[in-house]
Amino acid sequence: MALFAVSYDSVAVLREFAERWGITYPLLSDEGSWTIRALGLLNEHAEEQVRFYDVAPRDEHQGIPYSGLFLLDEDGTIADKQFEQSYRHRPVAALVLDEVLGVSEPVPTVSARAHVPGVQLVAWLDAPTYRPYQKLRLHLAFQLEPEIHIYAAPTPEGFIPLTVEIAPREGLSVWPLVAPAPQPFQVAGLDETFLVYEGRFRVSLPFSIDVAADAVTLDVQVQYQACSVTECYPPGVLTLALQLEGEDLIRD
Amino acid sequence: MSDRTLPSIDFSAVGPAVGAPFPDVRLPDQHGRVVDLHTARGGRRALVVFYRSARW
Numbered sequence: 001m002a003l004f005a006v007s008y009d010s011v012a013v014l015r016e017f018a019e020r021w022g023i024t025y026p027l028l029s030d031e032g033s034w035t036i037r038a039l040g041l042l043n044e045h046a047e048e049q050v051r052f053y054d055v056a057p058r059d060e061h062q063g064i065p066y067s068g069l070f071l072l073d074e075d076g077t078i079a080d081k082q083f084e085q086s087y088r089h090r091p092v093a094a095l096v097l098d099e100v101l102g103v104s105e106p107v108p109t110v111s112a113r114a115h116v117p118g119v120q121l122v123a124w125l126d127a128p129t130y131r132p133y134q135k136l137r138l139h140l141a142f143q144l145e146p147e148i149h150i151y152a153a154p155t156p157e158g159f160i161p162l163t164v165e166i167a168p169r170e171g172l173s174v175w176p177l178v179a180p181a182p183q184p185f186q187v188a189g190l191d192e193t194f195l196v197y198e199g200r201f202r203v204s205l206p207f208s209i210d211v212a213a214d215a216v217t218l219d220v221q222v223q224y225q226a227c228s229v230t231e232c233y234p235p236g237v238l239t240l241a242l243q244l245e246g247e248d249l250i251r252d
Numbered sequence: 253m254s255d256r257t258l259p260s261i262d263f264s265a266v267g268p269a270v271g272a273p274f275p276d277v278r279l280p281d282q283h284g285r286v287v288d289l290h291t292a293r294g295g296r297r298a299l300v301v302f303y304r305s306a307r308w
Contacts, residue, residue: 001296001297001298001299002292002293002294002296002297002298002299003298003299003301004287004289004292004293004298004299004300004301005300005301005302005303006277006279006300006301006302006303007302007303007304007305007306008305009305009306009307011280011281011282011283011284013306013307014281014282014306015282015283015284017282017306017307018282023282026281026282026287026292027281027282027306028277028279028280028281028287028289029279029280029281029282030279035277035279036302038275039267039268039275039277040266040267040268041266041267041302043304045258045259045261048258048259049258049259051256052256052257052258060305060307060308064304064305065302065303065304066261066263066266066267066302067302067303067304068263068301068302069299069300069301069302070268070274070299070300071297071298071299072274072293072297072298072299072300073297074295074296074297075273076273076274076290076293077271077272077273077274078268078269078270078271078272078273078274079270079297080270081263081267081268081270083261083263083266083267085258085259085260085261086258087304090303096299100299101299
């Protein structure tokens with residue numbers, strides 16, 4: 001696997017940066033952003049994005065690319081590309097390893113568990129630390145007892161689908177939940193087919209915390225409706241708390 | 253932070269597409285040596301990361 005990083009910085013800036021942080025892979029210098037433009041990757045929304053953050057426009061906002069990456073096959077074909085909606089966001093290393101390269105790290109030490117009859121849940125985070133605007137994922141591994149299922153949307157009337165929420169806090173950004181496709185399920189005696197999760201499955205919720213803090217507690221709420229073949233439990237809520245240590249941005 | 257929202261960008265239409273060959277890129281690295289990306293990866297898979305700057 002080869003790794004290249006492209007920015008509009010001069011060779012001198014990149015040399016200093018590489019020496020300071022011990023970077024040995026190529027940092028490519030696209031001074032003037034000619035390659036960034038030629039590839040169609042110039043961030044044409046930079047001004048709006050800068051305004052969104054209430055930052056005064058500066059010259060250095062000109063010529064930045066969209067924040068993202070390409071995965072190339074052995075023959076140079078683009079196998080995947082992932083870009084962020086904001087010039088500030090970027091994925092944490094574990095997210096790239098897992099989602100782009102298919103390399104899963106062992107469950108880290110930051111984890112929490114919850115269980116109710118029929119449902120066991122383990123939650124963990126991509127990393128024990130965060131920096132502002134770094135995209136991490138909250139992972140939830142469910143284990144349902146045999147015969148138990150929980151509903152995905154759209155649910156039967158009066159039932160609730162599985163939802164995962166992180167309690168609102170300053171600077172929290174949340175992306176859509178990433179979940180496997182639910183399975184069709186037919187309730188005995190009814191014509192309608194519903195969508196359910198059964199057995200073991202994993203979902204993840206990407207998020208970032210866009211302010212600096214020494215430590216953050218993420219309060220996670222999982223709402224679900226569990227049923228067996230013959231009966232349904234009342235809608236349930238599992239709450240979990242996960243700790244994250246904060247590191248500030250690298251700034252000169 | 254403002255209460256405006258970020259513009260929504262459809263990246264499937266931005267830059268080279270998945271399934272297409274990644275274009276030839278030749279740029280100097282941090283040592284000032286010109287790197288031909290496809291030559292340098294030498295038949296290996298590659299990650300090509302675009303980021304805003306090493307300075308800010």
